[in-house]
Amino acid sequence: RLELINFIIQRLDITDLTVRLVDGPNRCSGRVEVYQDGSWGTVCDDNWALLDAQVVCRELSCGPATEAPHQAHFGEGSGSILLDDVACMGSEGSLLECSSGGIGNHDCGHDEDASVTCMMDGISRVRLVNGPNNCSGRVEVFHSGQWGTVCDDDWDLLDAKVVCRALGCGVALEAPDQAHFGQGRGEIWLKDVQCSGNEGSLLGCSSDGLGSHNCGHSEDAAAICEGQSVRLVDGPNRCSGRVEVYQDGSWGTVCDDNWAVLDAQVVCRELSCGPATEAPHQAHFGEGSGSILLDDVACMGSEGSLLECSSGGIGNHDCGHDEDASVTCMMEL
Structure with a gap:
């Protein structure tokens, strides 16, 4: 099913879900990553400037850009470096519409990963x-x-x-x-x-x-x-993916026992990603690794964080990673 999702994603209009900001203090500040051919990759900071950041911030509905940091300001990414020599005019609808050296063409290392800080109302201020x-x-x-x-x-x-x-x-x-x-x-x-x-x-x-x-x-x-407590990974965008929670210095997954839309609702709100549309089971976005930190989660839907919901307790579970829980949120891009 994941292969089918990736097949569809690759044929969507590029303004739908092609960019995210990760490892920053919130969803509107972080290292720039773009989605191509089923995986996320970084952007080289050669010629990276505020006009480029402006396009990213607008694409993510995060208000104006305030900074366009260089040199892996929010940490080095991993995997592919997908863009280099990006040169936006500032009016493009997506970063992939901007002039660049072409997908995958670069002469950079991850120590040159580009970043963005946006000024989103209520968050990045x-x-x-x-x-x-x-x-x-x-x-x-x-x-x-x-x-x-x-x-x-x-x-x-x-x-x-x-x-x-x-x-x-x-x-x-x-x-x-x-x-x-x-x-x-x-x-x-x-x-x-x-x-x-x-x-x-x-x-x-x-x-x-x-x-x-x-x-x-x-x-x-x-x-x-306490630290960032939840994230969605390995999905097509920052508001859809496998649920992971942060505890004692590392990220772990959530078991899908009793996982439902009310639980997903809390995750989506915590990430400022709008309402939840789905709460997929059975490692819908791929299996995680490491610890399984939550099981039998039972949210009322009004909690401020997934860790405030009822559960079996941190680290208590009877699951495997083939039961990793996922979330799809309906963020307005």
């Missing part, structure tokens, strides 16, 4: 920087074309919870103050942030208003999150 990973660091907010910090007055775990969830980084563990991850520079955009914990974005929380503060950067707020 917040980031964590200067920490040990993309899910821990100084909190920064994007406004008026630049990143600025958040003052730690009244900063607490509820505020950090909103940041962690918006970035797909799971549960908030700590809400450090006093520039725990170093002092930022430039603007301080928020002060006296007061979140209930249920907001979709830090900018949806109560505050003194953008730019209103009496703080210095010695008071920059930070967040430490």
Whole structure:
């Protein structure tokens, strides 16, 4: 069945599902990968520029591009390098419509993998920087074309919870103050942030208003999150694939026992991929490897993360990878 899916994918219009951003802090920032002939590959950063990133961000409905980083900024990919010398005008509907050296033609290594950061409302307007990973660091907010910090007055775990969830980084563990991850520079955009914990974005929380503060950067707020807790892999796009969850430093799969659309709904929402359309069983997108971390998942559908759903407990299962659960979401591209 996977072969049939790939056969269909290769004949779809190239604007449907040809690009994704991976290993970044959220679905709108990361290493650029394109889909061709049944597999994902990276893009070389030769001549990579903001106009190229603009096309990627628009293709993913992620708003304007803010950065076009070089040199494997979000880590090196693996497998094929599919594009080099990309030269977009900025108006193309897909990265594969841009001028390039042709699919598979390159003189690069993965240390030259291209990346993109987009400014999607509610997601990429917040980031964590200067920490040990993309899910821990100084909190920064994007406004008026630049990143600025958040003052730690009244900063607490509820505020950090909103940041962690918006970035797909799971549960908030700590809400450090006093520039725990170093002092930022430039603007301080928020002060006296007061979140209930249920907001979709830090900018949806109560505050003194953008730019209103009496703080210095010695008071920059930070967040430490558990880490990105779910991803979809080996599917035709970033919103369809085998479900994997992150625990104790590694990714593992989910058993399809009792796997249903309500469970898939939680995954799709957690990844900002719209409603769930399918919850396939039996390793629909191929078998994973390593640990099977969840079994007998039973979500109500309203949870903020798959790890909040009822299950048999982390690592408890009676499955093989031929039972790996999958998800297909209906993201509007």
